Amino acid sequence: MSDYSTFSTLITKSDISYPSTPFLGTPSPIEEPPELSETLMDAFLHHFSRHHFFFLNPTEFQQSALLPNLLPPGLLNAVVLWANHISANSIADSRYSDEQLLARAVHHVARDVAVVDPSPQQLLHMIQAEVLLALYYLDGGRLLEGNYHRAGAASLAFSMGLHQLGSSSQGSYALNTPQTGSYGLSRPEMIDAFWSVVILNNCFVAVSDVPSSIPCDAPISTPWPTHSLNDRAPGPFIPGNDVAGHSALTLLAKASVQLERTIAFTARNPSLPVPPEFWVISTRLETFRGHLPPVDADHSTDQLTLVTHAFVNVAIIRLYSPHTAFCAAARAKCLDAARCVSARLANARVAEWEMADPILGPLLATVVDILIANRHHNEAAAAIQTTLSVMRVLARLSPIVQKHLAAIQLRNRNVQQRQGQSFD
Incomplete structure (x- = not known):
């Protein structure tokens, strides 16, 4: 049985650390953004903890997000953006509009993606940030910008080898065991990450008839997703x-x-x-x-x-x-x-x-x-x-x-x- 609490490993400072200040690119659109408070996090997870476009383990994500420098600024800003957007009453600082929060999220995601030789955990976080941004643009009907982040998520997923997580996995981060990967990554998170990217890609194809970012002849061995603590183990992908x-x-x-x-x-x-x-x-x-x-x-x-x-x-x-x-x-x-x-x-x-x-x-x-x-x-x-x-x-x-x-x-x-x- 798939169990996130068993398969996932809580990120610690010894695993990864992100700088709290910009290290490249243009100045941030908001110098002092609203912090990712527990209120914002609760609002986000209320809607996304079991959402098919959020594949990280909610409990471990929340624990890591509320500690300094454990998650990339791009992902945190994407969460703030969505939390503010879906709340009945704006719970972020009223000085900041959705457009300002969006600009900051885009800025930091671009900065995070520019990291040289990112770790597997960083790549997974980048994919999640790109998926959330693409979904935000899709929700707003801004398909050109959304397609950019949709393609970015697909590129990162394939470069990480998430399409080959089966028994014959040949990806860059091939799994050593059925439970966790060679880098301590959660197998269910990686599986669900890939299929989140696939579903997102297919949504944009359906809306705008753009070419798919998933090659039609891609050798996919990744099992089907579950995204549930109560589901059976993922079944194999069979074309x-x-x-x-x-x-x-x-x-x-x-x-x-x-x-x-x-x-x-x-x-x-x-x-x-x-x-x-x-x-x-x-x-x-x-x-x-x-x-x-x-x-x-x-x-x-x-x-x-x-x-x-x-x-x-x-x-x-x-x-x-x-x-x-x-x-x-x-x-x-x-x-x-x-x-x-x-x-x-x-x-x-x-x-x-x-x-x-x-x-x-x-x-x-x-x-x-x-x-x-x-x-x-x-x-x-x-x-x-x-x-x-x-x-x-x-x-x-x-x-x-x-x-x-x-x-x-x-x-x-x-x-x-x-x-x-x-x-x-």
């Missing part, structure tokens, strides 16, 4: 084994990979006739969707399962949508996928969510777009309203959801006006 999964995070990772692969395929094959691979992908997506667990209404914050369903159904939409103009079967596939997402939303108590996964903005906008195009079908109008209602709730929690909501509502109004005129 093509996308159906069975033993944790919600594993299913999310697999679903994001399915979407990224589908986007890459449609970019290579945008028109008819479709190659045989098209039907292989279609069958795999529908089989995978059929094995997904339902959204658990008893767990009001079950975003992970909802996002997983959205990933898979949007992958089906992306596969078939290039052919909807002249193929009724393709239109039916897209409509069925959109209805599947809307049905899952009806069972999710989103009003109780304290934080929204930013990827839901573009994913749900894609769903509504399909429903609008098929609004003459039975139940399409109700599904549109269900999805838009959820987006309105989530828009209060995420700027990118707000951005996509505004765009899709405008499209919906324009379609309604055109249809109204056609009956005049």
